[in-house]
Amino acid sequence: MPNSRRNSGCGCNSVNRRRVLAGLGAAGFAGIAGCSGGDPTATDSSGGPTVTSEEGEWPDLSGQEVHFMVDETSDPWRNFFSTVASDFKAATGAEVRMEYQATGGDAEDRLAQLLQAGDPPEILLSSVSQSAQLAAQGVAAPVNDAFNAVVDRYGEPRQQMQWEGDQYMMPFGSNIGMFFYRTDVYDEPPSTWETLLSEGRRIEEEDNGMHGTSLFRGTGFCTELQLMSWAYSNEAWVCENNGGTDVNVIIDEGSNRDRWVEVLGYMQDLHTISGGNEDINCNGSTAIANENAAHGWFVGSRQKNQAIVQEKDFAENVALIQQPGPGQEAALTNGLTDGLITYKGADNQAAQTYMEFFAQPKYFTQIMSLTPLHIIPPFEGIFDIPEVEEQLANLPDAWTDQDIQVMRDATEDYITMAGETDPTNPFGGAIYGSRILSDVLYDATIEGQDPGSVIDEYAPQIQEAVDEVKESL
Amino acid sequence: MSLTDLDDKTSHSISRLQSATDSIFEFLSRKWVMISITVVPVMALFVFVNLVPIGWTIYASLHSTSIYSPEWTWTGLSNYGEILGDPAFWGSLWDSLLFAGGSVVVQLLAGLSLALVVNRSFRGESLVRAIAMLPYLIPTAILGFIGLWIGNSQYGIISTLLMRIGVIEQAIPWYGSIDWAMPAVILTSSWKFTIFVTIMVLARLQSIPEGYYEAATVSGANAYQKFRDITLPNLKGVIFIVVLLRGIWMFNKFDIIWVLTGGGPKDATTTAPIYAYNVAFNSTALGKAAATSALLFVMLILGAVLYFRVLSPEQEVRVE
Numbered sequence: 001m002p003n004s005r006r007n008s009g010c011g012c013n014s015v016n017r018r019r020v021l022a023g024l025g026a027a028g029f030a031g032i033a034g035c036s037g038g039d040p041t042a043t044d045s046s047g048g049p050t051v052t053s054e055e056g057e058w059p060d061l062s063g064q065e066v067h068f069m070v071d072e073t074s075d076p077w078r079n080f081f082s083t084v085a086s087d088f089k090a091a092t093g094a095e096v097r098m099e100y101q102a103t104g105g106d107a108e109d110r111l112a113q114l115l116q117a118g119d120p121p122e123i124l125l126s127s128v129s130q131s132a133q134l135a136a137q138g139v140a141a142p143v144n145d146a147f148n149a150v151v152d153r154y155g156e157p158r159q160q161m162q163w164e165g166d167q168y169m170m171p172f173g174s175n176i177g178m179f180f181y182r183t184d185v186y187d188e189p190p191s192t193w194e195t196l197l198s199e200g201r202r203i204e205e206e207d208n209g210m211h212g213t214s215l216f217r218g219t220g221f222c223t224e225l226q227l228m229s230w231a232y233s234n235e236a237w238v239c240e241n242n243g244g245t246d247v248n249v250i251i252d253e254g255s256n257r258d259r260w261v262e263v264l265g266y267m268q269d270l271h272t273i274s275g276g277n278e279d280i281n282c283n284g285s286t287a288i289a290n291e292n293a294a295h296g297w298f299v300g301s302r303q304k305n306q307a308i309v310q311e312k313d314f315a316e317n318v319a320l321i322q323q324p325g326p327g328q329e330a331a332l333t334n335g336l337t338d339g340l341i342t343y344k345g346a347d348n349q350a351a352q353t354y355m356e357f358f359a360q361p362k363y364f365t366q367i368m369s370l371t372p373l374h375i376i377p378p379f380e381g382i383f384d385i386p387e388v389e390e391q392l393a394n395l396p397d398a399w400t401d402q403d404i405q406v407m408r409d410a411t412e413d414y415i416t417m418a419g420e421t422d423p424t425n426p427f428g429g430a431i432y433g434s435r436i437l438s439d440v441l442y443d444a445t446i447e448g449q450d451p452g453s454v455i456d457e458y459a460p461q462i463q464e465a466v467d468e469v470k471e472s473l
Numbered sequence: 474m475s476l477t478d479l480d481d482k483t484s485h486s487i488s489r490l491q492s493a494t495d496s497i498f499e500f501l502s503r504k505w506v507m508i509s510i511t512v513v514p515v516m517a518l519f520v521f522v523n524l525v526p527i528g529w530t531i532y533a534s535l536h537s538t539s540i541y542s543p544e545w546t547w548t549g550l551s552n553y554g555e556i557l558g559d560p561a562f563w564g565s566l567w568d569s570l571l572f573a574g575g576s577v578v579v580q581l582l583a584g585l586s587l588a589l590v591v592n593r594s595f596r597g598e599s600l601v602r603a604i605a606m607l608p609y610l611i612p613t614a615i616l617g618f619i620g621l622w623i624g625n626s627q628y629g630i631i632s633t634l635l636m637r638i639g640v641i642e643q644a645i646p647w648y649g650s651i652d653w654a655m656p657a658v659i660l661t662s663s664w665k666f667t668i669f670v671t672i673m674v675l676a677r678l679q680s681i682p683e684g685y686y687e688a689a690t691v692s693g694a695n696a697y698q699k700f701r702d703i704t705l706p707n708l709k710g711v712i713f714i715v716v717l718l719r720g721i722w723m724f725n726k727f728d729i730i731w732v733l734t735g736g737g738p739k740d741a742t743t744t745a746p747i748y749a750y751n752v753a754f755n756s757t758a759l760g761k762a763a764a765t766s767a768l769l770f771v772m773l774i775l776g777a778v779l780y781f782r783v784l785s786p787e788q789e790v791r792v793e
Contacts, residue, residue, distance in 0.1 A: 102614075108754050112540045116759075137757075139541045218649045219737025278738065279626050279649025292627050433755035439739050468756035472539035 058357065062093030064350045067121040069099045069114075071107035076370050083366075088357050094350055115139060120343035122351040125172060128161045128337040129428035132418045135163035136245055136426035137473055141344045142166035146352035150359040154379035158411055159337040159419055163426070164244075169339035170355040171378030173367060175299035176414045177229035177323060177333040178407065184317040185210065185294035191321055191329040193233075193266055196295065200273035203294055212273030214293035217445055220281035224437040225334055226297050230267065232415060233323045233331035236260045238431060238462065241421035245470055252459035257452070262326070264444040264451035271445040278446055288318055299336055300374035301407070308398045315398040320406040322413065335414035337378065361385045368392070372399065373407050383408060427466040434465035527770070533763035540759040552764035562765065564740055565748035566772075568655070572744050573724040575659040576666070580719055581712070583663060584670025589704075591671070592678045609668040617732030620661040624648055648734050654741040662729045666722075670715050677711040678704070717780055721773055745769050 066088070070081060078100060085096035099121070101107040107124070114120050126134075134140040147167040151157070161169035181190055185203060190196035190213075200212025216223040231238075236259035241247045251260050275292065277284065287296040289306035296303045307315040325331025340358065342351035364377045365387040372395050382388055392404055417428030431437065440458050443449045500506060534552055536545040556562050591602050608616060623630045624647040632644035647657035685703045694702070727746040730736065736743035736751070743751075745765065753762030 112754070112759075115541050116543055118543050133757075134541060137539055137541055139539075218646075219735055219739070276626055276644065276646055277649075279621075279624075279646035283621070283625070287627075290628060430755060430757075433751075435735070435737060438737060442738055465755070468758065472537075472542075472757045 058091045059349075059353055060093055061350050061353060064094045064347060066094055066096045066123060066347070066350050066354045067099065068096055068123045068125075068354070069101060069107060069110065069121045070125040071101045072125070073100055073102055080363075080366055080370060084358060084363060088354055091357060092353060094354075096354070115343070118345060120346045122346045122348075123340050123342055123354060125338055126169070126341045127429065128159060128169060128339065128416050129418045129432065131161045131169045131339065131341045132163065132424045132426040133429050133469065134341065134343075135161065135166075135168040139343055140168050141342050141346065141348050141351075142168055143170055143340075143342060143348075143352050143355060146170055146355040146359075149356050153359070154381045157378040158380065159335075159378065159416060161337075161339065161341075161418065161424060163424060169341050170359065171337060171339045172358075173375035173378055174335055174337045174411065174414070175374065176335040176376060176407070176410045177225065177297060177299050178301065178303075178410060179295065179297050179321045179323065180288055180303040180318050181295040181321060182210075182288065182314060182317050183319050184314060189319070189321055190295055190324060192324045193326045196324050197266075197269055197273070200270070200295065204273045210291055211275045211293040213270055213295040214280065214284050214287035214297070215267065215270045215274040215277060215445070216280050216282075216284045216297075217271075217277045217441055218279045218281035218283075219435055219438040219442070221432060222282035222284065222299070223280075223441060224432055224435070225299055225336070227263075227267070227437055227441050228417065229297065229323055229334040231260065231263050232334050232420075233325040234259045234263050234266075235332070236263050237420055238417060239421055239425050239427070239466070241423055241425050243423065245426060245473055247421065247425055247427050247466055247470075249459055249463040249466060251462065252455050257455055260455050261451045264440070264454060266326075267441060267445055268448070268451070278442075299334075301372060302374060304398070304403070305372060305374065308396050315396075316400075318398070319400075320403045322406060322410050330409065330413060333410065333414045335416060337416055337419075338375075339378070361387060364388065365391055372396070373404065376407065376411055380408075380411065427469055430465050430469040431462055434462070436461050436465060530763045530770075531767050533760055534767045536760045538759045540753050540757045540762070545760075548760065552758075552761045553768065556761060556764050556768060561740070561743075562745070562748060565743050565745045568740070568742060569724050569744040569746070569769075571655060572659060572662075572726070572730070572742070573720050575655070576662055576723040576726075577716055577719050579659060579663040580667045580670050581716065583667045584715075585674055585708075585712075587667065587671045588674035588678060589700075592675055605668055605671060608665045611665070613665065613728045614732050616665050617661070617729050620657075620664070620733055621648060624657060624661070649738055651738050651741045654734050654738055658730055658733050658742050661733060662723070662726065665729070666719065670719065673711050673715050674708060677708055681707050713784065717777065721777070724773060725769070 068081070068085070070077075072078065072081070078098075081098055081100075085098055088094065088096050099110070101110055111121070111124060120139075131140060144167050147160075147170055150170065157171040158174060159171060160167060179190070183189075186199050187202070188195055188199060190199050196213065203210060203212040216226050228238075236251070237256055238249060238251055239247050240250050250256050280287075284296065285298045285302040286306045287293040288303045289310050289312055291312075301320075304315070304318045304320065307318045322330040323333035340351075340355050342348050342355075361382065364382050365385065367375055368377065368388055368391050373392075377383070377388070383392075395404075417431065418425050420428070436458055440454055443454045443457075444451050501510075533545070535547065535549060537548045537552070538545040587605055591598065591605065611619075622628075624632075626632055626644040626646040626649065629644070629647075631647070632641065635641045636644065645653055647653050681703065686699055689699045689703060725746055726744070727750065730742055730744055730747060731750070734742045736747040746769070749762045749765040749769070752758050752765060
């Protein structure tokens with residue numbers, strides 16, 4: 001799909017060199033980190049002392065501490081981060097102080113405390129939207145050294161966060177907006193807007209207790225991500241960026257407004273084959289597993305993984321499909337990209353060393369195993385690492401080669417709201433946080449209001465949300 | 474050493490011990506010492522836990538600052554002007570009053586009724602009290618997620634049950650409907666906090682002398698008359714206190730509403746604390762959020778003063 005607006009935040013200065021290195025192929029990946037060996041008393045490129053351990057050659061950071069904050073509370077993820085922390089300490093001598101915050105805002109509260117106290121963490125696992133805002137606010141610190149070192153290993157990542165020529169995020173992984181459907185219920189793949197609607201109506205009329213699809217309409221982040229997936233599939237944008245922080249909301253302008261009207265009109269159609277769902281937001285990731293719907297969406301693979309985990313006999317019939325577009329297959333979709341960022345006032349050298357250390361194939365392989373195909377590695381080449389290939393081969397049988405290929409293909413066709421504009425939009429987080437997009441969908445579907453009127457009513461409110469954050473820059 | 478010598482030594486030691494004890498008591502009895510070891514720690518705690526944050530909030534409210542930046546710019550009272558001129562603030566204030574008022578009424582009626590039930594002696598009384606206490610012991614966030622689970626329109630037990638017994642025809646999205654969200658949030662929070670009223674009322678009920686009821690029984694009073702003329706007058710004081718405390722606490726309540734609805738759908742449950750949170754963490758305007766908090770603080774103080782002036786609850790609270 002042609003998309004002139006798509007912005008991956010390309011760091012073009014060193015592309016040629018990186019591409020040459022990336023072109024050396026996957027063979028190099030397995031031996032990238034931790035195998036250079038060498039003299040324990042050697043120095044790194046900056047002239048500092050290095051140490052050699054089982055993890056390879058790394059700068060000696062004895063006595064330093066890396067405070068790493070992450071909003072993750074599940075045991076497998078904690079164990080994973082603890083393992084990396086132990087390995088890092090063994091390699092560099094630096095302590096890693098892990099701080100786990102609950103998902104849903106606690107990390108932001110804590111971050112605000114630390115920044116106000118002048119004691120920022122060395123590293124935060126953050127979304128591209130948040131890192132863009134923090135870069136624009138002058139709070140985040142560039143990570144060019146670590147970023148360039150990792151790009152030299154793997155090539156360009158799919159999504160970056162570049163602000164005024166500097167890289168501010170070490171990509172960690174992506175959740176891509178994917179669709180899932182029951183092949184035993186759908187007669188033909190719902191790969192376009194039209195086929196989804198016609199098939200969905202047929203399923204709805206059969207009245208077998210399952211809805212044709214599951215359109216989230218509760219107030220919240222997932223509802224808005226889903227709406228934006230549909231919007232991007234019709235090339236309907238939220239903002240334009242005229243440079244720096246000169247960001248304007250354009251949902252009510254010209255042909256873009258027309259495309260938004262089409263999207264909301266289509267949402268009204270989907271509403272008729274989707275049940276109520278007024279209280280369904282991120283909890284809708286189990287719609288297919290719970291047999292509420294024969295078709296559903298989520299960022300990542302949760303719809304299918306849930307069916308597998310719940311040992312549903314139809315799990316192998318849950319197929320992945322890329323974002324349907326109007327009259328076309330595999331349209332552009334929405335996604336999330338997370339990465340490691342650091343802050344001014346923190347120990348940026350230690351932080352960047354940690355980031356570089358983290359970006360080892362073995363850790364990306366472990367991430368893939370924690371939640372199969374849910375968090376996609378940020379570099380395409382990682383799929384070619386033998387360990388990752390083995391990991392993919394060992395997925396539950398319900399995951400077919402076709403599913404894996406669809407997920408890989410989707411990695412080429414997604415953007416984030418921050419990456420919607422060129423240069424990066426630093427207000428994507430503010431727009432999602434305002435929950436106005438939830439209201440847009442609520443009025444268009446639950447209230448059944450005219451899509452054009454809804455667009456015109458909410459455009460100034462979204463602009464206001466952007467302007468409020470702009471004032472704080 | 475003779476026995477007499479030993480007696481003298483013992484007597485001397487006791488005398489010295491007595492003298493030391495007296496000195497300690499005398500030392501402790503000094504006013505400044507008593508103040509130092511009793512009042513000062515509490516005052517220090519009060520200053521650091523209450524006064525410093527209040528002072529910090531008021532100071533922050535006079536500045537323009539991002540939540541993520543330690544750089545503050547003096548703006549005087551402009552944050553207050555902006556907040557007071559924002560219709561969303563007044564809407565959130567109305568939602569706060571609705572939530573606090575509704576919650577206090579539900580908690581008071583349910584708590585009072587529960588206290589009257591568990592005050593009676595019956596088999597399994599301890600078990601009933603323990604069960605009634607449970608929601609209060611569960612962390613708010615967990616209780617909120619339980620509420621979301623049982624209230625879900627697709628798989629929640631409440632809608633399923635109501636549909637099975639024919640009360641409703643289709644599932645209600647309790648927390649996702651503009652019409653139902655506020656009542657649902659009030660009922661869920663009351664599920665947790667009602668027991669506080671029960672405990673307070675129960676403590677007072679058990680201190681009413683049994684003789685009052687016996688005398689009333691001898692005089693031929695029925696159950697209702699005993700409740701009206703003995704129980705209720707004795708509960709007035711505790712009810713006044715409970716209404717004040719629960720009113721303030723529910724007005725300021727943030728966590729359970731945030732977990733259940735996040736302030737939605739649309740602005741249906743955006744109470745003032747949620748408004749303040751959004752200003753702080755979404756608009757990243759720490760100064761404005763602090764101004765909102767300071768305004769709420771002043772409003773609550775005024776409300777409490779009015780409450781005491783108009784209703785004079787102190788006259789109803791018996792000091793024994």
